[in-house]
Amino acid sequence: MALLEVKNLGVSFGGLRAVDEVDFHIEEGQLYGLIGPNGAGKTTIFNLLTGVYQPTEGTISINGENIIGKKTSDINLVGLGRTFQNIRLFHNMTVLDNIKTALDNQYKYSLLTSILKTPKYFAIEEEMDREAIKYLEVFGLADQADILASNLSYGPQRKLEIARALATKPKLLLLDEPAAGMNPNETVELMNTIKLVRDRFKITILLIEHDMKLVSGICEEIFVLNFGRELAKGIPSEVLKNQAVITAYLGE
Amino acid sequence: MTNVIEQLINGLRTGSIYALIALGYTMVYGIAKMINFAHGDIIMVGAYLLYVFIDIFKLPIILSVVLTIVMCSLIGVFIEKVAYKPLRKAAPLSVLITAIGVSFFLQNASLLIFSANPIKFESIIKVNAVHIGNVSIAGITIVTFIVTSIAMVLLTSFIKYTKTGYAMRAVSEDKGAAQLMGINVNRTISITFAIGSLLAAIAGILFLSQYQSLKPTMGALPGIKAFVAAVLGGIGSIPGAMLGGLALGVIESISKAYISSQLSDAIVFSVLILVLLVKPTGLLGKNFIEKV
Numbered sequence: 001m002a003l004l005e006v007k008n009l010g011v012s013f014g015g016l017r018a019v020d021e022v023d024f025h026i027e028e029g030q031l032y033g034l035i036g037p038n039g040a041g042k043t044t045i046f047n048l049l050t051g052v053y054q055p056t057e058g059t060i061s062i063n064g065e066n067i068i069g070k071k072t073s074d075i076n077l078v079g080l081g082r083t084f085q086n087i088r089l090f091h092n093m094t095v096l097d098n099i100k101t102a103l104d105n106q107y108k109y110s111l112l113t114s115i116l117k118t119p120k121y122f123a124i125e126e127e128m129d130r131e132a133i134k135y136l137e138v139f140g141l142a143d144q145a146d147i148l149a150s151n152l153s154y155g156p157q158r159k160l161e162i163a164r165a166l167a168t169k170p171k172l173l174l175l176d177e178p179a180a181g182m183n184p185n186e187t188v189e190l191m192n193t194i195k196l197v198r199d200r201f202k203i204t205i206l207l208i209e210h211d212m213k214l215v216s217g218i219c220e221e222i223f224v225l226n227f228g229r230e231l232a233k234g235i236p237s238e239v240l241k242n243q244a245v246i247t248a249y250l251g252e
Numbered sequence: 253m254t255n256v257i258e259q260l261i262n263g264l265r266t267g268s269i270y271a272l273i274a275l276g277y278t279m280v281y282g283i284a285k286m287i288n289f290a291h292g293d294i295i296m297v298g299a300y301l302l303y304v305f306i307d308i309f310k311l312p313i314i315l316s317v318v319l320t321i322v323m324c325s326l327i328g329v330f331i332e333k334v335a336y337k338p339l340r341k342a343a344p345l346s347v348l349i350t351a352i353g354v355s356f357f358l359q360n361a362s363l364l365i366f367s368a369n370p371i372k373f374e375s376i377i378k379v380n381a382v383h384i385g386n387v388s389i390a391g392i393t394i395v396t397f398i399v400t401s402i403a404m405v406l407l408t409s410f411i412k413y414t415k416t417g418y419a420m421r422a423v424s425e426d427k428g429a430a431q432l433m434g435i436n437v438n439r440t441i442s443i444t445f446a447i448g449s450l451l452a453a454i455a456g457i458l459f460l461s462q463y464q465s466l467k468p469t470m471g472a473l474p475g476i477k478a479f480v481a482a483v484l485g486g487i488g489s490i491p492g493a494m495l496g497g498l499a500l501g502v503i504e505s506i507s508k509a510y511i512s513s514q515l516s517d518a519i520v521f522s523v524l525i526l527v528l529l530v531k532p533t534g535l536l537g538k539n540f541i542e543k544v
Binding site (some may be wrong): 165168 | 375413422425428432436444
């Protein structure tokens with residue numbers, strides 16, 4: 001069974017058909033790319049997957065479990081983590097605390113414990129700190145744990161956002177244009193990090209990009225979206241030869 | 253000189269009660285992005301509950317205090333669920349008007365139950381005054397200082413260092429992103445209302461112990477003053493609410509003593525206007541810069 005199964009997905013905003021008849025499935029461990037020109041509906045699909053928008057029709061299931069109609073926070077618990085195209089960190093919190101918000105659901109202590117500051121509170125908090133640092137180390141951010149997220153420079157902020165999404169322990173990680181605004185060198189480095197993350201945390205990744213070269217370099221399968229509809233899907237080398245795809249990207 | 257110090261201490265006492273109430277306004281604003289104008293009436297509800305538990309049910313004082321605080325928290329959460337939650341996506345003005353409606357509802361409910369006649373209530377705080385040199389500090393003042401300081405320290409450490417605290421800060425910065433971290437936004441908002449109402453209940457108890465009289469509109473004025481304190485300090489900022497509350501109390505008490513007791517409210521509000529003219533986000537409020 002596929003990890004993520006999307007069937008006949010569609011959504012309209014008033015008269016605008018933003019996504020129409022989108023079908024794809026992602027197997028466990030895959031690195032899947034969702035590409036398309038600006039305004040094609042890529043981020044809308046992410047918002048549908050995470051329950052921010054409700055689809056007009058179609059089904060979305062994770063490991064066979066239907067997630068349509070669930071609250072965003074519950075969809076996260078089912079195993080979906082994401083980052084945003086425009087970085088949405090908690091800017092007034094430290095780098096470490098950003099990760100700790102993502103650990104919120106994995107550690108439990110009661111309100112009373114936290115008010116009375118019992119030994120249990122300190123034990124759990126210490127464990128959360130250790131766990132959070134582990135994620136920061138993967139992205140080389142551990143030595144900046146105590147500074148405010150807003151004081152990080154752009155590249156590290158992107159990395160922190162990915163680390164934070166990872167810390168929710170997703171089965172499927174959605175990355176919305178992780179390389180946006182990065183220079184070519186940073187982009188190559190980031191792509192390598194993404195591959196490494198996939199292997200190390202044994203997760204599945206769905207990636208949005210509009211730079212086709214970049215995606216085809218690391219993704220095993222890609223889906224090309226144009227005006228909300230499927231233009232092509234399959235392994236990158238074949239999709240890139242598709243005449244319709246070339247037309248959409250380069251013009252006639 | 254002695255007089256000045258005593259006035260200052262009085263001001264700090266009233267101010268620390270304002271600060272407790274202001275914390276509720278500021279926390280709810282920070283997280284639910286709404287002004288809960290019914291917040292001041294929770295003080296009144298707390299005061300009446302305490303009166304009912306002690307004078308009518310004859311329960312022990314400690315138990316009554318605990319029950320009052322717990323019940324006010326629950327009432328706060330209940331109000332949020334019934335009145336504000338259905339309006340989560342409504343325009344801010346609708347929520348504001350609903351809050352004013354809830355405030356009227358609470359005042360009129362207590363008018364119906366307890367009538368408009370003020371009820372006498374003997375202070376539950378029986379601590380002797382302390383004399384330092386020529387300055388004498390009333391027992392209630394000392395208790396107020398101790399209670400509010402403890403409440404503020406606990407609250408600050410709760411928000412800074414606990415799981416629920418991270419969740420609250422995350423929700424206040426970006427609800428959408430917080431949900432995607434698996435944080436239950438509704439639960440976090442409920443907790444915020446519970447804590448805000450709990451602080452208002454404590455303020456109500458201290459207030460009642462000081463003025464020893466109950467009436468259905470008793471929460472309105474301290475509620476408005478505390479709101480002013482929250483705005484003065486920078487609404488949404490917790491240290492701001494504390495600072496704003498204390499500043500307001502001191503200004504009020506000094507102007508009552510040395511300028512005119514009738515003009516004191518006018519002076520308080522003039523200070524608010526002046527501060528907002530110079531620093532529109534309040535004393536400790538962050539300047540909001542929209543990134544494009």
